[in-house]
Each structure stands twice: as C-alpha cells, then as structure tokens.
Amino acid sequence: MQPCPLCAGDNTRHYHTDTRRTYYQCQRCSLVFVDEVARLGPDDEKAVYDQHRNVPDDMGYRRFLSRLADPLLERLPQHASDGLDFGSGPGPVLAMMLMQAGYTMACYDPYYQPDRRVLERQYDFITCTEAIEHFYQPSLAWQQWDTLLKPGGWLGVMTKLVTDQAAFSRWHYKNDPTHVSFFSRDTFEFLAAQSSLELEFVGNDVILMRKPLL
Incomplete structure (x- = not known):
C-alpha cells in the first residue's frame, strides 16, 4: 500500500x-487518495484545466463562490x-470578488499564477476553492499554509466531502481525472x-479554520 500523501501514515x-x-x-487521517500510477502528467492535467470557463461576469459562479466568501x-x-487565493486557476474570480470587498489579494497557482514570490510573506487569510482535491501532495500545501497564515488568520477551503464507501462508489466527483x-x-x-486550529463546517462543502494567536 502507498503511504498517505497528507499525513505520511503507512x-x-x-x-x-x-x-x-x-x-x-488512510486509517490515520481518513484521506481517500488515488493510486499514484493513475495520476495525469502535467500536460494532460493542464489540458483539463484549460477547459474551465470561470469568468467574473458569470453570476451563477459568483453565487457559488459566495458560499465561501x-x-x-x-x-x-x-x-x-x-x-x-491559493490554487486560483485560470480565472481568479474569488480573488476579484474579495478585492471588490476592499481586500488586497495575491494569487498563486502552479500553472496559471506561478510566481512563488507571493509565498514569501504572510497573510491575514488564505482561500482555496475547489483546488485541494487536485493536490498530489496535500501535505506540502498544508505545511505552506501554516507558514503563510498569520497568527489569528483564517483559512477557507471549499471541496466536496467524502461521506462513506457506498456513496463514494456512486460519486460523480471522483470521476474527474484531476x-x-x-x-x-x-x-x-x-x-x-x-x-490546534479552530474548525467550522459551513454547509456541506465549506471549511473554515482559524490559526491560534501567539
């Protein structure tokens, strides 16, 4: 069996x-993950992402993102x-929405916003919407977020959640190759x-966590 890519449990x-x-x-952290031999290569993965058409004037998409925002x-x-906005994708609509709300936003995405200089400072909050499920090594992102987030800062994640094996077998979400x-x-x-984070679940797919103050 492969070790867990999140907690390294064996x-x-x-x-x-x-x-x-x-x-x-993983029997330690409960992450469900794909056999590494089935992962797409970078070019094939990006080809799937290039098909996404998330644009700022799509009001339905903005309503979707507002469930986290x-x-x-x-x-x-x-x-x-x-x-x-970590994993902002080809159309960083959430970052635009938060900028319109008066916040200064930086974006990072390994394919579309690869400037790693934004990972050299700390932030009051980090968002990751519909991206964490794409991470081959989620442990690395988690370690980065811990470093990037200021004490007292908030992390907001949006992703569909596993419930049980029976539901997983029928779950359309797992069928996306990325x-x-x-x-x-x-x-x-x-x-x-x-x-030692404060944790809140908002609805079925929004997770909010607050880093403790020093």
Whole structure:
C-alpha cells in the first residue's frame, strides 16, 4: 500500500476501484487518495484545466463562490487586509470578488499564477476553492499554509466531502481525472487537532479554520 500523501501514515487500505483508478484510504487521517500510477502528467492535467470557463461576469459562479466568501468575510477581524487565493486557476474570480470587498489579494497557482514570490510573506487569510482535491501532495500545501497564515488568520477551503464507501462508489466527483485527494470531516478534524486550529463546517462543502494567536 502507498503511504498517505497528507499525513505520511503507512496504515492505508483499499477503498474503491472503478474502471479507471484505484483509491486508498488512510486509517490515520481518513484521506481517500488515488493510486499514484493513475495520476495525469502535467500536460494532460493542464489540458483539463484549460477547459474551465470561470469568468467574473458569470453570476451563477459568483453565487457559488459566495458560499465561501460570505461566511469568511463575516469572520475576518477589522484589521485584516491581505489575502492569498491559493490554487486560483485560470480565472481568479474569488480573488476579484474579495478585492471588490476592499481586500488586497495575491494569487498563486502552479500553472496559471506561478510566481512563488507571493509565498514569501504572510497573510491575514488564505482561500482555496475547489483546488485541494487536485493536490498530489496535500501535505506540502498544508505545511505552506501554516507558514503563510498569520497568527489569528483564517483559512477557507471549499471541496466536496467524502461521506462513506457506498456513496463514494456512486460519486460523480471522483470521476474527474484531476481529482486525486478526497477529504472528509474526519480528515479536517484530524488536521485541525494537529495544528490546534479552530474548525467550522459551513454547509456541506465549506471549511473554515482559524490559526491560534501567539
């Protein structure tokens, strides 16, 4: 069995196999992840992302993103000003929305916004919408976020959550070939406990975490 790409646990078990891929689950942090042999190469992965058409004037998409933006903005303290949209994709609509709300935003995406200089400073909040499920090595992103987030800062993640094996077998979300890491409530509770973060679940797919003050 492959070690967990999130917590490096070596107690993983077979979770599901379909016609294209095999999935494992970590028994320590509950992450479900794709067999590494089924991962796409960089060119094929980017070709899928290039098909996305997320534009600022798409009001339906803005409403979708507001499910994270609105509760995050309600929780940000008055002194918060700087945010980072991590995994912003080809159309950083969320960053534009937050800029319109008065915040200074930086964007990072390994394909579309690859300037790593934005990863050399800290932020009052970090957003990651519909991106964490694409991470081959989510442990690296988690370590980066811990460094990038100021004490007292907020992390907002949007991703669909695993519930159980039976539902997973029928789940359309797993069929996207670029989706390789699948989180559950148990996974986020594990991460929050490991890093002493405050944790809130908002609806079915929005996760908010606050880093403790020093």
